Structures are given as structure tokens and as C-alpha cells.
């Protein structure tokens with residue numbers, strides 16, 4: 436016997452889904468209306484949940500037993516009379532136990548206003564505690580419920596593995612700076628809101644590529660608004676022993692790029708822009724747009740409020756953003772914002788940074804590790 440759960444907008448759609456998946460002989464075991472999303476009961480949408488089963492072996496018998504909603508007692512007794520075969524009786528008894536557990540869980544959750552079987556309720560709470568957006572959290576759980584057989588709904592290991600995979604898929608493959616050929620040249624500018632860690636991240640990357648990867652690196656900055664900003668990167672350039680250029684105009688940036696055209700990697704620092712300041716964005720574009728083969732990385736803080744992140748993303752998207760860097764992962768436990776952003780923008784995550792130490796506190800993101808953090812697996 437095959438048991439499956441279906442979610443639909445109305446009963447007609449649910450029955451069509453059941454019929455398409457399990458055939459016309461499917462047995463409706465349970466139906467329930469529930470509300471998804473919304474605020475204080477508004478703006479959400481009503482959905483129908485149907486649990487249906489079909490007897491693989493003997494679908495004709497099942498056809499006679501389609502039941503209406505509100506299933507409370509299990510339909511095993513009439514089956515059992517008909518099923519003289521001990522194998523079938525055993526199978527029916529197993530299904531009966533399983534369905535009993537499922538219904539118990541669903542009733543338990545419904546009575547306290549929840550919508551998911553027990554373990555999934557917990558997952559939902561954890562995803563929301565990690566600040567995964569409500570709609571995305573529901574979506575991930577629905578996908579997990581559909582991927583898993585109802586028998587697996589009781590198994591936290593399988594549930595968490597499925598959820599981890601679903602999150603990993605959404606985080607996409609990491610996209611660090613990669614030299615495919617030794618002759619390849621990379622020109623990378625980092626942009627982002629004020630104080631997220633752009634300059635520190637550039638220093639980390641410069642040290643890694645120059646010292647560890649033995650690449651020819653140059654640094655340039657167009658952040659000339661504060662003397663301290665120039666000094667900050669200049670100091671790093673001196674420590675790492677790489678050339679450093681300051682560009683006060685777009686033309687000077689072009690000159691700096693031309694001067695270092697043989698370098699493998701040129702990293703360009705920019706001033707922290709208030710995403711709300713349109714004039715600053717226009718200036719930034721004037722510097723970066725003329726640059727040939729420039730890759731722009733948007734740096735975002737994992738500690739930034741989700742609403743402010745969307746605002747920054749909207750403004751910086753005026754530039755052709757290639758990849759993302761998330762900083763300050765060491766200062767938060769709500770890693771869901773990373774998933775929200777990567778999932779919505781469909782941009783690769785190039786690096787994550789985890790502290791102030793140059794160059795140690797930077798990593799190529801490990802999607803499985805981030806997924807575990809979002810699911811709060813370590814805390815279990």
C-alpha cells in the first residue's frame with residue numbers, strides 16, 4: 436500500500452492530484468483545511484491537505500472504499516476480513532499502525548494551531564529562528580514532506596538530511612576567485628554598504644593570493660572620502676608587500692589598471708555607500724563601468740537586518756553584481772539571511788568571513804556547513 440500527502444488550493448484540485456499520482460482507486464484517508472502565510476490571519480491562503488493511499492496489489496477493492504473527509508477510525512477492519520493472505524494482513528497491520536501515528540501527530544499539531552507533523556514543526560521553528568523567510572521556510576518543508584515517505588516523517592536523521600540537501604541546492608555552488616589558466620587575469624571590485632568589511636576582506640584576499648597562491652597582486656582604492664580609508668588599505672598593502680594605487684577620478688582608475696595590466700589579480704576597494712544615496716551610486720558607476728572585464732562582488736553583512744539587506748541589494752543591483760560575499764558570520768547565529776539572499780538573487784556566494792584577523796578569517800563557503808547552521812543541527 437502506497438500512502439501519500441497532497442497539498443492543493445481546493446478539494447477539486449486535491450482530488451485531481453490524488454488521481455494523477457495514485458489512480459482512480461485511491462483511498463482518501465484524511466482531509467484538512469489549513470492556512471498558510473499571512474499576518475494575524477490576513478493575506479494568507481487556505482490550502483487543503485489530503486492524505487491518500489492506494490493498494491498496489493488490489494486497486495479494485497480500494498475503489499469501493501473511498502471515504503469522505505474527517506477520517507477518524509482506520510479502514511482496516513473490512514480489508515482484514517477480505518484479506519485472507521497472511522502477508523497482506525501483516526502489511527495492512529503495519530499501515531494501520533503508521534497511519535495511526537500520522538493522524539495522532541496531525542491531530543496534535545492541528546489542536547495547537549500547528550500545520551506540520553511533529554519533527555517538521557520543530558524544523559519550522561528553527562528555520563524561522565535562523566531568520567529564514569516565512570514563505571521560503573514553508574517551501575523547504577513542503578518539499579521535504581513530499582520527498583520523504585510518511586514512514587520517514589518519524590525519523591529525524593532522514594528529515595534533517597533531506598532538509599540539508601534542499602538548503603544546499605538553494606545555496607548553489609560556491610564561486611570563489613578561480614584562475615582556470617595560469618595566464619588568466621582577474622580584476623575584482625568590492626562594493627557594499629558602509630562598514631560591512633570591504634577593506635578587510637580585500638586585505639585577506641590580497642594576502643591569500645599573493646603569499647599563499649603566489650599570484651602577482653595589486654591593490655587600488657577609489658575610496659578617497661576619508662584619509663583614514665586610504666591609509667587603512669595602504670598599510671595592508673605595505674605589510675603584504677603588493678603595489679597600491681589611489682584613484683581620485685575614473686580616469687586615474689583606468690590608468691592604475693593599465694599600469695598593472697600584467698598583474699594576475701587587481702583588487703579594487705570602494706567607499707562604503709549608503710544604499711539610500713543615489714548620487715554616491717552614480718559616482719560609483721562612473722568609476723566602475725568603464726573597467727574592462729571587471730567582476731563586481733557585493734559585500735553584505737550577515738548581521739544586517741533583512742529589510743536593510745534588501746534595500747542595499749536593490750540599490751547595488753544597478754551595478755552588474757557577479758558574486759556575493761557575506762561578512763561577520765562570527766557575530767550572528769541567524770544565518771538564514773544568507774539563504775534568503777542567495778535563493779532570491781541566484782548569485783553565487785564567493786566567500787564568507789568569520790572575524791577580523793587578516794588573512795585567516797575568510798573561507799570559501801561550505802554549503803553543507805551553512806545548511807547545518809541554519810538548521811541548528813549542532814544545538815540538537
Ligand SMILES: Nc1nc2c(ncn2[C@@H]2O[C@H](COP(=O)(O)OP(=O)(O)OP(=O)(O)O)[C@@H](O)[C@H]2O)c(=O)[nH]1
Pocket residue numbers: 628629630631632633634635636658664705706707708762763764765766788789790791796
Ligand atoms: N567580527 C567581524 N568583524 C569584521 C569582519 N570583517 C570586517 N570586520 C570588522 O568590521 C569593521 C569594518 O571593516 P572595514 O573593512 O573597514 O569595512 P568597510 O566595508 O571597508 O567600511 P567602509 O570602507 O567604511 O565602508 C572593522 O572593525 C573590521 O575589523 C568579520 O568577518 N567579522
Ligand SMILES: [Mg+2]
Pocket residue numbers: 633634635658664704705706707
Ligand atoms: Mg573600507
